[in-house]
Amino acid sequence: MVGSSEYQVALMIAIGTVGMFLLAVAIILFMVFYQKKMLQEQYKRQQMELEHQHKMMEAALESQEQERRRLAGELHDSIGAMLSTIRVGITTLARQASDPQPFEQSKEMLDDTISSVRRISRDLMPSTLEKFGFVQAVKELCERFHATSLLPIHCVEDGEIKDFEKGRELLLFRVVQELLNNALKHSRATEITVSVQGGEQLIVSVEDDGIGFNPEAIRNSKENGKGLGLFNMENRTRLLHASLDFDTQRTKGSKITLTVPYEQV
Amino acid sequence: MSLETFLIIAHGQTLFSLLGFLLTLRAKPSQSVVRIMGLLFLFSFLAQIGSLALGKPGFDIANPNYSASLYGILEVPLLSWLYFSAVGQKNYGRVFASIAVAFVLFATYNLVFIQKESINSYSLIVGSIITILYSLFYFYWLLRELPTLHLHKFPMFWINSGWIIFSSGNLFLFAFTSYLVNVLNNNLLYYWSMFNFLAIIKSSMIVYGIWLDRQNTKSHS
Numbered sequence: 387m388v389g390s391s392e393y394q395v396a397l398m399i400a401i402g403t404v405g406m407f408l409l410a411v412a413i414i415l416f417m418v419f420y421q422k423k424m425l426q427e428q429y430k431r432q433q434m435e436l437e438h439q440h441k442m443m444e445a446a447l448e449s450q451e452q453e454r455r456r457l458a459g460e461l462h463d464s465i466g467a468m469l470s471t472i473r474v475g476i477t478t479l480a481r482q483a484s485d486p487q488p489f490e491q492s493k494e495m496l497d498d499t500i501s502s503v504r505r506i507s508r509d510l511m512p513s514t515l516e517k518f519g520f521v522q523a524v525k526e527l528c529e530r531f532h533a534t535s536l537l538p539i540h541c542v543e544d545g546e547i548k549d550f551e552k553g554r555e556l557l558l559f560r561v562v563q564e565l566l567n568n569a570l571k572h573s574r575a576t577e578i579t580v581s582v583q584g585g586e587q588l589i590v591s592v593e594d595d596g597i598g599f600n601p602e603a604i605r606n607s608k609e610n611g612k613g614l615g616l617f618n619m620e621n622r623t624r625l626l627h628a629s630l631d632f633d634t635q636r637t638k639g640s641k642i643t644l645t646v647p648y649e650q651v
Numbered sequence: 652m653s654l655e656t657f658l659i660i661a662h663g664q665t666l667f668s669l670l671g672f673l674l675t676l677r678a679k680p681s682q683s684v685v686r687i688m689g690l691l692f693l694f695s696f697l698a699q700i701g702s703l704a705l706g707k708p709g710f711d712i713a714n715p716n717y718s719a720s721l722y723g724i725l726e727v728p729l730l731s732w733l734y735f736s737a738v739g740q741k742n743y744g745r746v747f748a749s750i751a752v753a754f755v756l757f758a759t760y761n762l763v764f765i766q767k768e769s770i771n772s773y774s775l776i777v778g779s780i781i782t783i784l785y786s787l788f789y790f791y792w793l794l795r796e797l798p799t800l801h802l803h804k805f806p807m808f809w810i811n812s813g814w815i816i817f818s819s820g821n822l823f824l825f826a827f828t829s830y831l832v833n834v835l836n837n838n839l840l841y842y843w844s845m846f847n848f849l850a851i852i853k854s855s856m857i858v859y860g861i862w863l864d865r866q867n868t869k870s871h872s
Contacts, residue, residue, distance in 0.1 A: 391834050395834060399845075402820065405819065405820070406816065406819075409819055410816070417802050419794070
């Protein structure tokens with residue numbers, strides 16, 4: 387009997403201990419589950435924040451493009467038209483004057499001004515992009531840059547390049563424009579090649595034989611304005627869900643490749 | 652189980668309650684959870700002293716079980732207040748208050764008319780069930796609100812865990828009171844030793860939670 391009651395007590399203690407152990411395990415599992423849920427919530431919050439930043443960036447760039455469009459329009463329609471009228475006036479005066487020579491210099495300066503206004507207007511809002519698409523706009527960009535810098539700029543098109551949504555097209559064009567600008571301003575290159583490849587993805591690359599550059603050094607630079615162009619390009623790339631790769635293994639020059647999945651454009 | 656072993660465990664439980672109360676003495680008014688736990692520790696300490704004193708041979712004023720029964724009546728209202736403060740949402744106030752009032756009425760009736768001077772296992776069972784429900788509700792509230800990044804540094808998590816372990820063990824103990832009394836041949840030393848042992852585990856976890864609260868308060872100030 388004593389043995390039996392001792393056995394029962396021991397059994398009760400054993401059941402109690404197992405119960406306590408299971409409870410402790412349940413509490414530990416709760417902690418693990420809580421941590422997991424917390425991480426999920428944090429991730430969700432981060433995603434929402436990223437999305438919000440994305441939207442803010444899109445809005446800022448859209449507002450920038452609208453302003454550029456407006457300025458381009460004003461320059462072309464208002465100032466450009468006025469300058470052309472002034473030129474006509476000067477031409478008429480030159481014809482009527484006994485000595486037209488003084489007017490020639492003014493006409494030349496006016497012609498230069500009109501060209502500059504047109505160039506600025508085109509840079510601000512490329513009408514070729516809207517009328518003929520991305521590839522044609524890039525080709526025209528290469529031709530214009532070649533005309534101003536006298537540097538050989540080759541534009542190579544390869545594969546089937548699909549049409550894309552206008553907003554995305556403009557973002558792409560701005561990136562290429564910035565890449566070409568940088569190559570001309572900073573690379574000291576003797577030759578630049580822009581290639582546009584179709585296929586499963588759209589691949590645009592700008593290659594030069596200049597002095598090359600270190601994108602990390604530019605990002606980390608504390609100089610005023612330095613790195614802003616790169617920052618803007620990377621923002622646009624992010625909005626396109628594309629990738630911008632800098633070929634840092636090259637011994638001479640640089641090659642920057644923009645890869646855009648087609649479903650994103 | 653010898654009397655000496657039982658007394659060691661019982662005194663250990665008493666000291667833990669005193670330690671817990673002393674730790675809460677310097678709590679600020681904003682630390683309402685800690686202050687309420689201080690009250691619970693104080694009443695637990697007083698109940699233990701009362702039980703031990705009343706249980707001394709020759710000191711036959713009243714049955715020692717009265718001490719534990721009175722503490723049992725006070726425990727649930729204080730816990731209702733504790734959890735209401737922890738959750739901090741006024742819309743739960745009525746629920747906690749109703750449960751506390753209903754329990755006090757039931758436990759008092761049980762003490763006066765039903766189980767009287769014997770172990771008030773009915774009140775203790777209901778009290779344990781209420782505490783377990785409060786604990787589970789609090790765990791659910793934690794998952795819903797996600798109030799902190801590091802749960803192991805959150806004081807109320809440890810306090811809540813201490814209470815659920817204590818109450819679960821007690822529920823098991825009190826539900827089998829009649830059986831245990833028969834099996835143990837009316838030797839209640841085992842019975843109360845188990846109770847005190849669970850109380851020590853609970854007090855350790857709660858004391859750790861209170862210590863964490865002090866650390867957090869120091870680092871913020």
